[in-house]
Amino acid sequence: MTIWIRDGKIVDSVRGVVQKRDIIVERGRISRIPKPGAFKEKGPKLRIIDASGKIIVPGLIDMHVHLREPGHEYKETIATGGKAAVAGGFVGLACMPNTDPINDTSAVTEFILRQARKSNLVKVYPIAAITKGQKGENLTEFGDLRRAGVEGVSDDGFAVSNSEVMRRAIEYARYYDLVVISHCEDTNLSEDGVMHEGVVSTQIGLRGIPAASEEVMVQREISLARLTGCPVHIAHVSTAGSVQLIRRAKEEDVPVTAETAPHYFSLDHRAVIGYDTNAKMNPPLRTPEDVEAIKRGLAEDVLDVIATDHAPHSPLEKDLEFDRAAFGIIGLETALPLTLALVEEGVLSLPEAIKKLSYNPATILGVNGGSLREGGSADLAILDPKQEYTLKAGDIQSKSKNSPFIGQPLKGRNLLTMIGGRIVWKRAREHLGG
Amino acid sequence: MGQLTVEDIELILETAESLKEISEREIKKVPTLRGKSVVHFFYEPSTRTRTSFEMAAKRLSADTVSLSASGSSMVKGETLIDTARNLQAMNPDLIVLRHSSGGAPHLLAKEVKAGIINAGDGINEHPTQALLDLYTIKERKGRIKGLKVAIIGDIAHSRVARSNIIGLNKMGAQVTISGPPTMIPLQAESLGVKVVHNIAEAIEDRDVIMMLRIQLERQSKILFPSIREYATFFGLNKEVMKRAKKDVIVMHPGPINRGVEIASDVADGPYSVILDQVANGVAVRMALLYLLIGGARSDNLD
Numbered sequence: 001m002t003i004w005i006r007d008g009k010i011v012d013s014v015r016g017v018v019q020k021r022d023i024i025v026e027r028g029r030i031s032r033i034p035k036p037g038a039f040k041e042k043g044p045k046l047r048i049i050d051a052s053g054k055i056i057v058p059g060l061i062d063m064h065v066h067l068r069e070p071g072h073e074y075k076e077t078i079a080t081g082g083k084a085a086v087a088g089g090f091v092g093l094a095c096m097p098n099t100d101p102i103n104d105t106s107a108v109t110e111f112i113l114r115q116a117r118k119s120n121l122v123k124v125y126p127i128a129a130i131t132k133g134q135k136g137e138n139l140t141e142f143g144d145l146r147r148a149g150v151e152g153v154s155d156d157g158f159a160v161s162n163s164e165v166m167r168r169a170i171e172y173a174r175y176y177d178l179v180v181i182s183h184c185e186d187t188n189l190s191e192d193g194v195m196h197e198g199v200v201s202t203q204i205g206l207r208g209i210p211a212a213s214e215e216v217m218v219q220r221e222i223s224l225a226r227l228t229g230c231p232v233h234i235a236h237v238s239t240a241g242s243v244q245l246i247r248r249a250k251e252e253d254v255p256v257t258a259e260t261a262p263h264y265f266s267l268d269h270r271a272v273i274g275y276d277t278n279a280k281m282n283p284p285l286r287t288p289e290d291v292e293a294i295k296r297g298l299a300e301d302v303l304d305v306i307a308t309d310h311a312p313h314s315p316l317e318k319d320l321e322f323d324r325a326a327f328g329i330i331g332l333e334t335a336l337p338l339t340l341a342l343v344e345e346g347v348l349s350l351p352e353a354i355k356k357l358s359y360n361p362a363t364i365l366g367v368n369g370g371s372l373r374e375g376g377s378a379d380l381a382i383l384d385p386k387q388e389y390t391l392k393a394g395d396i397q398s399k400s401k402n403s404p405f406i407g408q409p410l411k412g413r414n415l416l417t418m419i420g421g422r423i424v425w426k427r428a429r430e431h432l433g434g
Numbered sequence: 435m436g437q438l439t440v441e442d443i444e445l446i447l448e449t450a451e452s453l454k455e456i457s458e459r460e461i462k463k464v465p466t467l468r469g470k471s472v473v474h475f476f477y478e479p480s481t482r483t484r485t486s487f488e489m490a491a492k493r494l495s496a497d498t499v500s501l502s503a504s505g506s507s508m509v510k511g512e513t514l515i516d517t518a519r520n521l522q523a524m525n526p527d528l529i530v531l532r533h534s535s536g537g538a539p540h541l542l543a544k545e546v547k548a549g550i551i552n553a554g555d556g557i558n559e560h561p562t563q564a565l566l567d568l569y570t571i572k573e574r575k576g577r578i579k580g581l582k583v584a585i586i587g588d589i590a591h592s593r594v595a596r597s598n599i600i601g602l603n604k605m606g607a608q609v610t611i612s613g614p615p616t617m618i619p620l621q622a623e624s625l626g627v628k629v630v631h632n633i634a635e636a637i638e639d640r641d642v643i644m645m646l647r648i649q650l651e652r653q654s655k656i657l658f659p660s661i662r663e664y665a666t667f668f669g670l671n672k673e674v675m676k677r678a679k680k681d682v683i684v685m686h687p688g689p690i691n692r693g694v695e696i697a698s699d700v701a702d703g704p705y706s707v708i709l710d711q712v713a714n715g716v717a718v719r720m721a722l723l724y725l726l727i728g729g730a731r732s733d734n735l736d
Binding site for chain 2: 197199203208
C-alpha cells in the first residue's frame, strides 16, 4: 500500500525551512517528497491523508522520560507511556534507569526492550545507570549494557557526587559511544529543599533549593569534559547561571550539550503559591529571569534539546503535603503546544523548535530519525499548529495525570503519528481523510 | 496572617479584650460554644499552643477532641487527606491544625467543611502566635501603628517570624530583623523588613524586641558553630540591653532556651512580657473560636 500525505507543509529542520510538499510512504519508508501537484497516481491501493493547513514534522524524540517499568507500573508502563508519547507526536523515548530494579544490568535493559517490542508503539532507547544501584560508587558494565541495547548512561534523579567517578564514567563511556547524561545537583546544597530558593520560598515558607546547587555541578561537568575531551550532556537545565556556564563552555569548544524541559520556559516559581504539588519538580521552577534566560539559551543554541523529563506519579505521591509530595510532572502530551508557544512568541522559528525536539536529541543519542528524508523510515507527526483547546485530565493518555497544565489553554496539537509507515495515533474527530 | 485584613485583625484583638476577663473569674467558663465541637489535630508536638487552644475551647464550653500524630492513624500510614475525610465524616465545627509541612492547612481546607485554624504549619506561618503577640504589644504600648519592632534569631526557619512580620506590617509597625547571616532568608527585604547586620544595632531605639527560639536539636551543626558562640554574639543579655530603650518590651514565643537566645535575667526581668504573651494567648484563641463558630461567620483562618 502507498500512503499519500498531500497538501501539507513539511518542516525540514536540518535546512531550516518550511515548504509545501507531499509525502509518499511505501513499505514503511518515505519514498518521495514531491512538490504539490507532481504526484498523480490513483488506485485502490492508495491511501490519501489530507494534510491541508497542517504541518508535517519528523517524529519527535524525547531523550528524557521516566517510564516507571519495571517496578512502578501503577504510575506508568512502557505501553501507557508509549501511548502518551504517540499522542504527543513522539516516536522515540530515552527512558531513565531509576526503575525498580534499577536499569544497571543487561537483564533489566533486555526486559525493557522486550516490553517495548510487545507494546509495539514507540522506539524505546534505554538509558542505563552510570553506577550500580545509582549509588555513585562503582560503574555499571557499560559494554555489556551497550550490547544489550542501551543508548546512554545517567544516574538521573541523583547526581554522581564523586567527581573522580564521574570523570572515569565519561572517559569510559566514550569507548562505547554512550552519551553520558548528567543530573546536576549538589545535594548538600539542595537537601530538604522543595522549591526554588528565592523571594517566593521566603514568602510562603517552604525550604529552598538554590540555583547554585545546579550550577556548581554544571561547572564540574564542564571542567571534566574539558579535562578529558569526552562529551557530557547536561539534563534539565533550569537556571540562568547554568545557561551562561554552558554558553561559555561551547564558545571554548568544550564538548558539552544540554537540554531543558518545557516547564522551565513556561512556568516560574510563583506557580508554587497555593502549594500545588504539580508545581513541584526537581530542579524546581525558577524565577521569571531564569525563564527568560532559558528562552535565550534555546534561541542561541546553548540549549540543544527540549526534553520533557516526563515523570508520572499517582495521587499516592502527589495528593500530599507539599514537602512530602514527589518531585516531577508528566510532559509527553504538552511538550508540543508549549514549544509551539515559543514559536508564536518569536523565540524560535518552527524548524528550530522541531529540531530541538527531534534531530538534535537523535544526534546526541546517536540514533536514527529526527528528519524527513527520502529513503528514511516514515516516522512523522501531523500537527495543527493553530488548534486551541483546554487540556483536560480525561484526554491525557498517560496513566498518571500529574500536570500543572490541566485546565490551561493550549495552542497547537498533534493529530496523527506515524511510525514506520504505520499510523499509531490519530486524534478522534479529525478529518484527515485516509 | 496573609489572609487577614486590618479590620479582621482589629476585630480579633477587640474580641479578645472583651473575653480576657473570663479567664480571671472564679468560674472560668461561659456557655457560648455549647454544642460545638473542636478537633485539636496536632501533627507536631506542642505544649503551649495546644494547652492554650484547649483552655480557650473549654472556657467557651465547646467539646474538644485531641489528636496527635503519634496517637493517630498517621503512624499507620494514613495520608492527611484521608485523615481529613474521616474527621469530616464526624462533622466537627472547627479543626485546629498543627503540622510540620508548610501549606498543610490549605490541603486540609480543600477536603473539609469545618473551619480550620492554622496552629503552625512547617516554617510557613503561626498566625495565632502573631495575633497574641499583636495583642500583647497593643496592651502594653497602647498601639501598634508606628512602633519599631526588632525580631532576632532564625528568621529563615521561623513561622513565628513570618506571621509576625506580615501582621506587624499590616498594622503599620516597622520591622527590623537580625541574626546570623545563615538565618536570614534570601531576599528578606521582600517581606517588607529592614535587615540589620548587628544585633545590638538592631535593638537600639526599638519599642519591641522579639526573640526567637533557637532549635538546638536540628540546627546547631551548620547554621552556627556552637551554642556558646550563639549566646555570646546573638543572645539577648543585660549587656546588649543597655543599648535598648528604657520602655522597651521583650517578647519570646517560648519555649525559651535560658542562657542561649535569652539570658535568664532578661527573660525574668522588668522588660519581659513573656508570660503575658501566654496569658493573652488564651484570650486571643477564645476570640478566634468565638468569631469562627460562635457567631454568623465561618471561614478559615490562616
